[in-house]
Amino acid sequence: MSNTAVRYLTMLRMVPRHPKSITTTELAGRLEEQGFSVTMRSIQRDLEKLSADFPLLVDEESRPYRWSFDRNATMDIIPALDLPAALTFELAKAYLSPMLPPRALSHLKPHFDEAHRTLLREKNPLGQWPDRVRVINRGLGGERPAIDADVLETVTEALLREYKCRLVYQARSWKAPEEIVVHPFGLIFRDPNVYLIGIIEGREGIRQLVLHRATSGELVEEQPDRPEDFDLDLYVRSGAMGILHSDSPVYLKLRCDKPSLNHLIESPLGFDQITNEIDDKTFEIAVTVGDTQDLRWWLTAQAVHCDILEPDWLREEIETTLTRGLDRTQQAKAQ
Incomplete structure (x- = not known):
């Protein structure tokens, strides 16, 4: 490949997507760092030539001119997306769409669109992927707060x-x-x-x-x-994201019911978890976890499926919580 062609590709990679932009002066400096010695006038001519084949935008009211790619420009510059890459983008879209605000996702929209076109163009069953995949979060699934x-x-x-x-x-x-x-x-x-x-x-x-x-x-x-x-x-x-009750870790030992809590075998609560099969109906785990509110919520919710063997103080705390909840339920029922 000629040096000019390499410079063209290098320069195209440096141009951001609208509304961001880059000046010819900035391009000259970045190209210099990459080993390309070229004048701003040459860069301007190169960009004008490339804009005939690529969706480049120019703001001629600024001096020097500012260049950007069209916000909706497709990502079909070589190398084209292959099927594994296209499927990866489809997965990312399914998982990220519920988590990020629309404007943040808009930066990825051209990638998502190109991925979907690739799957359809290949006449591959994966083209039906968006209709066959949903991402559901555990819990009640309350509405996510809007982020600016x-x-x-x-x-x-x-x-x-x-x-x-x-x-x-x-x-x-x-x-x-x-x-x-x-x-x-x-x-x-x-x-x-x-x-x-x-x-x-x-x-x-x-x-x-x-x-x-x-x-x-x-x-x-x-x-x-x-x-x-x-x-x-x-x-x-460390448990810092779980509303810490103390900085001291908790050595937790549970006797769990099968199959209700079998997922603890496949997804351990901690990297040091030890699992012991007791019989066809139960197993025990021993693990170090953070002393958090999340731990208490989980143990309370799973009280019908597990026994807290250690520590004694945590078992008594959960027992108190369950007793208070039962008392409240009975009082409401009696009213």
């Missing part, structure tokens, strides 16, 4: 570029919204909410900011103070 699209875009860009971000945020315990600067560490999608994990400038401790409580966002082009030893997986495993 600008906030989500700001937060994701801050994470990817390792910048701080400024948010107008209303915590549940705050009397009014406050403008805060966040040093972001990661995003956690925990149905039905999306949490930004990080620290708030001027305040202590790692925070979990629920994104739907932020009303505006702005990128702060400064490096965040992120602890070198912070690990998002370890943070989740």
